[in-house]
Amino acid sequence: MFQRTLRTSAAALFLLLTAACGASAEAESSSSSSSSSSDLSSVTLRVGATGWKSEEAILQYAGLDDTPYKVKWNLFQGGDLQLQAIRAGALDLASSSEIPPVFAAADGEPNFRVVAVQRAATLNQEVVVPKGSKVTDIAGLKGGKVGYVQNTTAHYFLYELLKQAGLKWSDIDAKPLLPNDGLAALNGGGIDAFASYGTSITTAHQQGATTVGSGADILSGNFLWSARDSVLKSPAQKAAVADLIARITRAYAYVRDGHEDGFAKITADATHQPLAQARKDLLDAQAQRPTEARPVGDDTIASQQKVADAFTELGALKEKLDVKSFWTTALDAELRKAL
Missing domain, CATH: 3.40.190.10 (Periplasmic binding protein-like II)
Known part of the structure; x- marks a missing residue:
């Protein structure tokens, strides 16, 4: 992948x-x-x-x-x-x-x-987990595989959310992915969570994903x-x-x-x-x-x-x-x- x-x-x-x-x-x-x-x-x-x-x-x-x-x-x-x-x-x-x-x-x-x-607006800028995940917040991502869209808002707000949760970037196994590949990895079990934006987040929710962190109040x-x-x-x-x-x-x-x-x-x-x-x-x-x-x-x-x-x-x-x-x-x- x-x-x-x-x-x-x-x-x-x-x-x-x-x-x-x-x-x-x-x-x-x-x-x-x-x-x-x-x-x-x-x-x-x-x-x-x-x-x-x-x-x-x-x-x-x-x-x-x-x-x-x-x-x-x-x-x-x-x-x-x-x-x-x-x-x-x-x-x-x-x-x-x-x-x-x-x-x-x-x-x-x-x-x-x-x-x-x-x-x-800064809505639909989120970290989501797949349907059935036991993770309920950002702290629960420690040690997990987290996809993110590199060099975008997702990269930034994921980093800031980790800091707010008392975690370092090195506390997760961060995987840079394009939006479509991230969705496929999330649904296929290749990653435990995905930080993305826009239509990819809308689609993720349609497929049963839930939000564990938002960049709405982090982004300018x-x-x-x-x-x-x-x-x-x-x-x-x-x-x-x-x-x-x-x-x-x-x-x-x-x-x-x-x-x-x-x-x-x-x-x-x-x-x-x-x-x-x-x-x-x-x-x-x-x-x-x-x-x-x-x-x-x-x-x-x-x-x-x-x-x-x-x-x-x-x-x-x-x-x-x-x-x-x-x-x-x-x-x-x-x-x-x-x-």
Whole structure:
């Protein structure tokens, strides 16, 4: 199982690198032809999505997908893979939690910058155990095999939950797994618990899993938009990025303004869950923290620094990382105007 995960990750990265080679000419063409922010017709943004293409779906639902530029949505199992794609030149814009950019920047000179923050709910970020498990809390994981999605929110909140329970990372047999592989390992008895997020947690509960720990109050709710450096050098691409992020904020506002049921139906169909559960999850998420974008601020940089320091403490980062080195306010003015 775990060898298969490594092979899957390697294959995914190979495909990303291959895609980057084919996409580089397109990116250069787009950049050179988009000489001003008013000329968006020649811009194509390659944008990442995790779990399912919820951003694309909500823009369509709210009637805000009529962009004057083209958007190619690319689906990934995690924000960490989106940042790998950014590094490989296969994406222009990635959406992730605070964690993936930390590891992408620590892996060498970053070719991206965090340009905006999307505030969103931290629900469905959990450590779950399979049906019939005798484990009832995090302390019960001592000595057990625990799967987690590496370099993501799951990695971070699992570490923090262990500390809260008086355990060290070395007190568990930690197994890095992709969401789908983690679910298979959980149901097949390969691991005793799984730390994950989003649709994988929803599916785990549908299969009888129970929650033994939650990252809801550990995570900041800051989800980051990271753009390739080449995007920031093009006025037209910058304008398109600001416009797209603002449209997503307006789309969520539209849903909250009495249009929850329709988007809950779309979500239920896409995630294969009961409509009532999808509606409840949507309402709970928007009640906890309405999804909306904001420009870069000192507080958002400080929040990610806290996360990076925790990974240094854990030993996942070899040395302290100054996160503000890969943040920029270059999009702030255009984003404020677009919002």
